[in-house]
Amino acid sequence: MTWTLPRYPLLIVISGPPGVGKDSVLRRMKELGYPFHFVVTATDRPPRPGEVHGVDYFFLSTEEFLRLEREGELLEHAIVYGEHKGVPKQQVRDAFASGKDVVMRVDVQGAATIRQLAPEAVLIFLTAESEEVLIRRLTERGTETPEKLAERIGKIRWEMNCMENFDYVVVNREGELDRAVAQIAAIIEAEHCRVHPRRVQL
Numbered sequence: 001m002t003w004t005l006p007r008y009p010l011l012i013v014i015s016g017p018p019g020v021g022k023d024s025v026l027r028r029m030k031e032l033g034y035p036f037h038f039v040v041t042a043t044d045r046p047p048r049p050g051e052v053h054g055v056d057y058f059f060l061s062t063e064e065f066l067r068l069e070r071e072g073e074l075l076e077h078a079i080v081y082g083e084h085k086g087v088p089k090q091q092v093r094d095a096f097a098s099g100k101d102v103v104m105r106v107d108v109q110g111a112a113t114i115r116q117l118a119p120e121a122v123l124i125f126l127t128a129e130s131e132e133v134l135i136r137r138l139t140e141r142g143t144e145t146p147e148k149l150a151e152r153i154g155k156i157r158w159e160m161n162c163m164e165n166f167d168y169v170v171v172n173r174e175g176e177l178d179r180a181v182a183q184i185a186a187i188i189e190a191e192h193c194r195v196h197p198r199r200v201q202l
Helices: 022-031 062-070 089-097 108-117 131-141 146-165 177-191
Strands: 011-015 074-080 083-088 102-105 122-127 168-171
Touching: 011 022, 011 108, 011 177, 022 102, 022 177, 062 074, 062 083, 074 089, 074 108, 083 089, 089 102, 108 122, 108 146, 122 146, 122 177, 131 146, 168 177
Parallel strands: 011 102, 011 122, 122 168
Antiparallel strands: 074 083
């Protein structure tokens, strides 16, 4: 006799303070060919050098973003550092329908919203090995004005205190990106081995 065990798609949320390498982790997971659906976040901020519409973000006008919000077509949305960000619902619906796990990258505030809307989501907190490393990464990125950089640095401690609201924590150490990616993949695999699986309802 063989057993057919149900496999429910997971909603995996990767979050953490700015500068921890959320984009780098997702980019590496894609390069390694992990069979997940990677959600593309919508934002009304202008693209940074090298960013591609529909790949890094959906870059929308503020008017278009607010229309999606009014129509209830964003899974989560927030104003972060003066910029609108949100996750279009239809992407998640389509991925679940095809049986794929969904991986999304959101800020700490957005992760809290996802937890309320989808309590069975898997929340992973990504961090660096120290506050000093986080601040150095932000400074070296060179994408913010001095005022916005100071605002982001000032919020780091608050975001680190939110770690206790997550299911797992992964440290993205300098030069060890593949290790962080492997840990995230192991978490997802372990979640699929649960006796009582998570079933996300949207």
